[in-house]
Amino acid sequence: xxxxxxxxxxxxxxxxxxxxxxxxxxxxxxxxxxxxxxxxxxxxxxxxxxxxxxxxxxxxxxxxxxxxxxxxxxxxxxxxxxxxxxxxxxxxxxxxxxxxxxxxxxxxxxxxxxxxxxxxxxxxxxxxxxxxxxxxxxxxxxxxxxxxxxxxxxxxxxxxxxxxxxxxxxxxxxxxxxxxxxxxxxxxxxxxxxxxxxxxxxxxxxxxxxxxxxxxxxxxxxxxxxxxxxxxxxxxxxxxxxxxxxxxxxxxxxxxxxxxxxxxxxxxxxxxxxxxxxxxxxxxxxxxxxxxxxxxxxxxxxxxxxxxxxxxxxxxxxxxxxxxxxxxxxxxxxxxxxxxxxxxxxxxxxxxxxxxxxxxxxxxxxxxxxxxxxxxxxxxxxxxxxxxxxxxxxxxxxxxxxxxxxxxxxxxxxxxxxxxxxxxxxxxxxxxxxxxxxxxxxxxxxxxxxxxxxxxxxxxx
Numbered sequence: 001x002x003x004x005x006x007x008x009x010x011x012x013x014x015x016x017x018x019x020x021x022x023x024x025x026x027x028x029x030x031x032x033x034x035x036x037x038x039x040x041x042x043x044x045x046x047x048x049x050x051x052x053x054x055x056x057x058x059x060x061x062x063x064x065x066x067x068x069x070x071x072x073x074x075x076x077x078x079x080x081x082x083x084x085x086x087x088x089x090x091x092x093x094x095x096x097x098x099x100x101x102x103x104x105x106x107x108x109x110x111x112x113x114x115x116x117x118x119x120x121x122x123x124x125x126x127x128x129x130x131x132x133x134x135x136x137x138x139x140x141x142x143x144x145x146x147x148x149x150x151x152x153x154x155x156x157x158x159x160x161x162x163x164x165x166x167x168x169x170x171x172x173x174x175x176x177x178x179x180x181x182x183x184x185x186x187x188x189x190x191x192x193x194x195x196x197x198x199x200x201x202x203x204x205x206x207x208x209x210x211x212x213x214x215x216x217x218x219x220x221x222x223x224x225x226x227x228x229x230x231x232x233x234x235x236x237x238x239x240x241x242x243x244x245x246x247x248x249x250x251x252x253x254x255x256x257x258x259x260x261x262x263x264x265x266x267x268x269x270x271x272x273x274x275x276x277x278x279x280x281x282x283x284x285x286x287x288x289x290x291x292x293x294x295x296x297x298x299x300x301x302x303x304x305x306x307x308x309x310x311x312x313x314x315x316x317x318x319x320x321x322x323x324x325x326x327x328x329x330x331x332x333x334x335x336x337x338x339x340x341x342x343x344x345x346x347x348x349x350x351x352x353x354x355x356x357x358x359x360x361x362x363x364x365x366x367x368x369x370x371x372x373x374x375x376x377x378x379x380x381x382x383x384x385x386x387x388x389x390x391x392x393x394x395x396x397x398x399x400x401x402x403x404x405x406x407x408x409x410x411x412x413x414x415x416x417x418x419x420x421x422x423x424x425x426x427x428x429x430x431x432x433x434x435x436x437x438x439x440x441x442x443x444x445x446x447x448x449x450x451x452x453x454x455x456x457x458x459x460x461x
Contacts, residue, residue: 018361021372023049025117025380026074029387032116033076033109040105043098046077081106081398103406110398114384121327121384124377125320131370140175143223145258151219152206158220159196161257166193175222176313180333182207183215183350184343190217215346223258228279228305235304240277240290242305249285250278259307266292271301312364314378315371323374327381335389353435392420393428 050068057066142164167181226248337347
């Protein structure tokens with residue numbers, strides 16, 4: 001019974017933490033709008049975290065502050081920026097007249113939300129950089145670690161140790177980049193440029209589509225970097241001077257391709273015989289000697305280390321600038337795929353909605369502080385870029401409206417602006433509902449369940 005209550009508390013705590021962290025992201029965005037709007041003299045009617053009816057609200061200085069019962073999202077009601085849109089969506093039909101505002105002030109207010117997210121992302125990137133001994137900068141290089149000999153990829157010529165440099169014409173740096181490019185191309189094969197032992201070659205490798213629609217090369221696994229995690233005290237690794245965060249480069253003169261390859265090399269040596277180990281520690285190469293020993297309990301040769309690192313997309317870089325650059329390029333790559341005819345269908349099918357975001361947050365929380373900070377940084381950069389798209393109802397749409405006013409000295413008709421904002425707001429809400437359904441379908445295979453044909457009854461007379 002105690003274990004049951006502990007499990008329930010853990011789930012409750014994780015869910016609550018995920019909601020709180022996502023709320024911070026929304027709060028920073030909306031607070032950016034709010035503070036600049038107040039400084040520029042704009043009328044602020046409502047500051048809301050979440051949508052729908054308020055579960056908690058108060059009013060101060062003519063501004064309604066509230067927390068909506070739908071936790072994903074939020075808004076600041078600025079009638080001079082959005083004449084009627086958000087109020088009608090929220091059910092407020094009251095119409096008032098407000099003083100005119102300079103288009104340049106409107107642009108400043110619209111930009112301030114995404115800038116708030118960028119500012120938070122910068123702080124988180126610096127924090128990840130400063131935290132010692134974390135899992136950042138654990139890229140899984142695009143190197144084939146293992147391949148099934150009966151697979152189509154093996155028959156096409158792909159081999160263990162091949163480094164994938166280009167996928168469908170796009171240069172890549174990590175295994176994650178490889179999976180993205182292979183997933184997006186709507187084709188039965190994926191074009192790979194490879195390098196192995198200094199020899200370059202090209203292959204067209206067949207791809208398959210899994211149950212969730214993810215296109216991949218079957219029977220192929222990456223070479224997981226041999227980054228050491230925890231080191232057992234008094235073990236051969238500890239006695240040799242190995243520390244958590246070290247990366248194995250050579251073992252007995254053989255280049256280590258990955259974690260699995262390293263374990264194979266360890267199993268091939270004589271226990272009790274010193275072996276040469278070259279590691280990388282904070283950019284410096286060190287040569288050590290380690291004496292592997294046979295473990296009778298596990299019936300294998302062991303040195304007393306565990307695999308470290310995560311290899312998650314938001315944990316690929318340690319340098320703050322590299323973190324932010326990768327986050328921005330990742331969302332730009334998705335947006336590019338959505339407008340590319342040969343990739344649009346695959347890209348749309350791979351998008352995740354609020355439920356997917358929430359699932360990633362709960363996963364990151366379970367993995368620890370640094371992973372959580374990395375995901376929040378990643379989400380903030382994504383939110384900033386998406387909100388700057390020139391689409392009515394988004395900040396980018398308001399910027400376009402204001403630029404038109406500032407350059408031509410002519411305002412866009414309020415009715416037209418309101419229709420556009422409301423129309424795209426409905427589209428956005430519809431897209432969120434569709435993405436949420438797809439998130440649930442990926443988890444429970446709803447479409448597959450309802451798509452099953454009813455089998456013919458077998459006659460048993």
